Amino acid sequence: MEIIEYEEYDKKDQLIDCLKVCEWGAGKFLAKLIIEKSFEKILGKDGKVFFLMDDEKVVAFLTLTQKDCIDDTNLFPWIGFVYTDVVYRGKRYSERLIQHALKVAKEEGYSKVYLATDHVGLYEKYGFEYVENRMDVWDEDSRIYIINI
Structure with missing residues (x-):
């Protein structure tokens, strides 16, 4: 298995197709941001999308960006859109x-990274510490985590 970055991959259409059919709505939203070229506008400059690949199959993906669903420009960068394909879950691929x-x-x-989620108990095992709850840009309650690196 290898980790690739979207912008450096020569088969971008394959990655977009995977996002478009993702069972998780946020995966489809990420595909839309990339296709409509609004990724940078919404998530900030120099954002990255990383994919864990098993040959040419997408196992997992996530983003590393300046912005996320919490509207606070003092907090950055963010890990977001963390997803592992159902078939590959339970093997800590998202941790990789x-x-x-x-x-x-x-x-x-950077010396710290943030993450916003509604999951409890998942990211703590990867070293993240809970900070507080805030309302996200969709007016939903979101847990904010931080990790020092």
Whole structure:
């Protein structure tokens, strides 16, 4: 298995197709942001989408961006859109991607990374610490986590 970055992959259409048929609505939304070229406008400059690939099959994906669903420009960067295909769950593949994103963030000079979710107990096992709940841009309650890198 290998981790690839969307912008550096030569078969971008394959990745978009995977996002478009993703069972998770946020995957479809991510595809829409990329297709409509609004990814940067919504999530900030220099954002990245990482995919964990099993040959040419997408196993998992996530983003590393300046913005996320919490409207606070003082908090950045964010790991978001964390998803693992149903067939591959339970093998900590999302952890591999998260560790990769944290490494990239550190290389870019960041000392902490944020994550917003409605999951309880998932990201704590990867080293994230709960900060607080806030309303997200869709007026839904979201848990904010932080990890120092």
